[in-house]
Amino acid sequence: MVPIAYEDIVKAPKALLHDHLDGGLRPATIVELAAEVGHELPHSDPDELGRWFVAAADSGSLERYLETFAHTVAVMQTEPALRRVAAECALDLAADGVVYAEVRFAPEQHLSRGLTLEQVVEAVLEGFAEGAELAAGTGRPVRIGTLLTAMRHAARSQEIAELAVRYRDTGVVGFDIAGAEAGFPPTRHLDAFEYLQRENFHFTIHAGEAFGLPSIWQAIQWCGADRLGHGVRIVDDITGDSLGRLAAYVRDKRIPLELCPSSNVQTGAAPSIAEHPIGLLRDLRFRVTVNTDNRLMSGTSMSREMALLVEAFGYGWAELQWFTINAMKSAFIPFDERLAIINEVIKPAYAKLL
Numbered sequence: 001m002v003p004i005a006y007e008d009i010v011k012a013p014k015a016l017l018h019d020h021l022d023g024g025l026r027p028a029t030i031v032e033l034a035a036e037v038g039h040e041l042p043h044s045d046p047d048e049l050g051r052w053f054v055a056a057a058d059s060g061s062l063e064r065y066l067e068t069f070a071h072t073v074a075v076m077q078t079e080p081a082l083r084r085v086a087a088e089c090a091l092d093l094a095a096d097g098v099v100y101a102e103v104r105f106a107p108e109q110h111l112s113r114g115l116t117l118e119q120v121v122e123a124v125l126e127g128f129a130e131g132a133e134l135a136a137g138t139g140r141p142v143r144i145g146t147l148l149t150a151m152r153h154a155a156r157s158q159e160i161a162e163l164a165v166r167y168r169d170t171g172v173v174g175f176d177i178a179g180a181e182a183g184f185p186p187t188r189h190l191d192a193f194e195y196l197q198r199e200n201f202h203f204t205i206h207a208g209e210a211f212g213l214p215s216i217w218q219a220i221q222w223c224g225a226d227r228l229g230h231g232v233r234i235v236d237d238i239t240g241d242s243l244g245r246l247a248a249y250v251r252d253k254r255i256p257l258e259l260c261p262s263s264n265v266q267t268g269a270a271p272s273i274a275e276h277p278i279g280l281l282r283d284l285r286f287r288v289t290v291n292t293d294n295r296l297m298s299g300t301s302m303s304r305e306m307a308l309l310v311e312a313f314g315y316g317w318a319e320l321q322w323f324t325i326n327a328m329k330s331a332f333i334p335f336d337e338r339l340a341i342i343n344e345v346i347k348p349a350y351a352k353l354l
């Protein structure tokens with residue numbers, strides 16, 4: 001088999017379901033925005049700052065990994081800053097060959113300088129639209145769907161769920177909960193999830209990352225999650241190729257796993273890329289997708305995550321197409337729009353590569 005070149009992975013269309021807006025800022029943008037608002041950073045040189053984020057996030061603990069977000073959230077507190085960060089996010093994803101992305105962020109974390117939840121959401125949606133238009137102009141079209149996240153340690157999930165539904169026709173395609181997992185089970189937010197189900201809305205839940213099977217079980221069987229954010233600990237219910245009841249349910253129902261290899265290694269959810277459960281889960285034909293989680297904290301991109309898997313598991317174009325179509329099938333946009341991207345963008349491009 002001819003080895004896959006990195007530039008070819010960049011050119012191939014990719015779909016991304018799990019990427020945090022506040023985990024993907026350009027280091028140079030953080031430096032500029034921090035100077036404007038007088039926020040003190042660990043480094044004022046963009047390259048050093050970028051390295052600092054990766055090293056600090058390389059902590060082996062989700063809680064310590066999350067502490068690094070204080071510096072990105074601090075500079076995302078005004079409408080121009082939010083618009084800029086969102087526009088640059090769309091441009092960076094498009095330049096990396098991502099054709100469809102769901103990007104999430106927690107509006108409640110962007111209110112410290114007086115913005116309302118609505119102003120925050122509208123600024124981000126405007127930024128994505130602006131970035132996507134610029135990207136299309138450079139011949140690199142990307143479609144961005146926005147997910148609104150509620151922080152699981154806080155108590156605003158119902159309010160954020162209602163906010164997401166209010167913006168469902170203007171770019172918000174789903175809801176999520178994130179933050180420290182241990183001690184904050186999904187059922188704390190059951191009211192919000194039941195509300196979303198009654199509204200026929202879509203949601204994913206960060207579960208099975210820093211906590212194991214009970215978190216995944218609650219996310220699916222109590223809360224009704226459409227997808228699992230990470231979900232990597234589902235391997236705790238698999239022995240050899242024998243599946244426990246929960247793992248069998250997840251596979252039988254084709255519940256998508258939003259796996260994030262580099263992030264998992266940094267937080268200690270997986271020992272290394274080569275030992276990441278994605279290899280086993282793919283072999284067992286779970287609905288596996290590949291994601292970036294936080295491009296800044298992991299110093300990564302969608303192409304880099306794919307390249308790491310190619311290197312560790314010997315994957316070829318067939319597997320990369322499979323991951324990409326899995327993601328597109330699992331997206332929160334309407335079925336006909338998903339199908340159009342699969343048939344008109346993804347399959348024709350991979351047909352030339354396979």
Ligand SMILES: O=c1[nH]cnc2c1ncn2[C@H]1C[C@H](O)[C@@H](CO)O1
Nearest residue numbers: 020022069104105106149178179206
């Ligand atoms: O991988 C993660 N697990 C749990 N929470 C996370 C992860 N990555 C980012 N977050 C948190 C930190 C952000 O401030 C928040 C909203 O994007 O979501």
Ligand SMILES: [Zn+2]
Nearest residue numbers: 020206229293
């Ligand atoms: Zn995440």
